[in-house]
Amino acid sequence: MDSTLTTGDALAPHVRDRLQQRRTQISRLLEPTEAQLQAIADTLIAEAHAGTTRPSVRARAETAGTTRPTPYRNHPALVERFRAAITTRTTAPPSTPTPAQALRERITKLRQENEQLRLHVELYEEHIRRLTVENTRPVNELAARGGVTDMTTYRPRQPTAP
Numbered sequence: 001m002d003s004t005l006t007t008g009d010a011l012a013p014h015v016r017d018r019l020q021q022r023r024t025q026i027s028r029l030l031e032p033t034e035a036q037l038q039a040i041a042d043t044l045i046a047e048a049h050a051g052t053t054r055p056s057v058r059a060r061a062e063t064a065g066t067t068r069p070t071p072y073r074n075h076p077a078l079v080e081r082f083r084a085a086i087t088t089r090t091t092a093p094p095s096t097p098t099p100a101q102a103l104r105e106r107i108t109k110l111r112q113e114n115e116q117l118r119l120h121v122e123l124y125e126e127h128i129r130r131l132t133v134e135n136t137r138p139v140n141e142l143a144a145r146g147g148v149t150d151m152t153t154y155r156p157r158q159p160t161a162p
Contacts, residue, residue: 037075040064041082048086055086 011019040063044055053059057079061068071079097105 034075034078037064037071037078038081041078041085045082045085055082057082 037060041055041060044053044060044063047053048055057071058068060082061071064071
């Protein structure tokens, strides 16, 4: 197909307008109906109640095969109903966790605390190293002033041959 026909640059204005009208008609035919969109929204809300997904207008648009702005532009009432259903779902009181969920949460909390304790130990190790280095210098200076011999550097004299 010729590239000028796809871009519409070389077409006469009335042909370009007619082509745009046809594209709009075709896209409207391919768009899901309001009933189909409501069915998709109901399915997403049911999945959210089951706890498998988190409903959103974006997810609804992707499921319907449209872009995200399309529902806002063409079906604002459906978007509002969908948002209201999402809001009532999210404001519902949280259910009591199952024993397995409670155990997982406890394990996660303990792992976080364990990691914090490890970081504290590393921090204290670094402080101890720094203090040891800082302490070595004054001890050596004090020993030098007091005339104390450092035994680690002391070498005994070699015995002389008789």
